[in-house]
Ligand SMILES: Nc1ncnc2c1ncn2[C@@H]1O[C@H](COP(=O)(O)OP(=O)(O)O)[C@@H](O)[C@H]1O
């Protein structure tokens with residue numbers, strides 16, 4: 012009798028376990044789906060950053076080519092004597108060399124972006140300033156075009172173990188959000204301060220902007236998935252949710268938000284522990 016009851020309970024427990032496992036798998040799939048969606052949204056933003064970064068070299072290439080063509084069409088290049096031919100050749104080669112340099116800078120841009128899209132396989136021991144450098148290579152020109160100044164305050168701090176591309180993704184999200192806010196509120200001068208310092212057992216990175224701040228009723232919700240105040244601009248509401256998942260869960264750190272003491276901006280603080288290879 013007793014044995015029967017225990018057996019029944021065992022079967023019930025087993026089925027409960029299977030149900031929990033299934034739910035767990037489903038929620039994992041859900042999270043992966045969110046990662047995918049947020050990556051996709053960021054890819055869209057990346058394309059517009061590439062466009063920004065390419066605008067200058069593209070117009071330089073076009074101007075150089077037009078200049079060269081005009082000289083040839085108007086017979087401004089003198090091929091009459093061997094000496095003049097040498098001069099003309101030098102001029103033409105100088106121009107084509109310039110074009111090659113511009114093309115080179117455009118290729119570098121693509122490489123920077125490609126590097127970002129590689130999935131991190133393992134943690135690396137890196138200096139956070141290098142991660143910041145890589146982030147600014149991607150979004151720097153876009154910020155410059157919008158006249159947003161970046162001030163970096165860096166105190167000597169230790170290298171930490173992290174997933175480089177994931178942390179680039181977090182930095183990009185924070186800078187993009189500040190940029191969105193500057194544009195929406197038409198702030199000038201627009202300044203983002205990035206303060207990096209070593210703290211007990213890790214490092215702390217603070218992104219502070221003067222873009223207007225976040226309302227008290229909003230600030231409690233910004234880390235929720237799909238929460239966005241950018242209905243018109245098609246905000247995904249995934250950037251900060253993903254950023255928090257990356258910092259808190261993947262790195263055992265902490266991402267938090269506050270309003271600046273004078274209330275004119277937002278301050279995002281990231282704590283990253285020293286971590287380990289695993
Ligand atoms: N620097 C900031 N200043 C003011 N509000 C911000 C800032 N960063 C984020 N927010 C608020 O947090 C919300 C969620 O941000 P996020 O998760 O990146 O989604 P999205 O940018 O798609 O709206 C934003 O819609 C905005 O209201």
Ligand SMILES: [Mg+2]
Pocket residue numbers: 184187188248250251
């Ligand atoms: Mg965002």
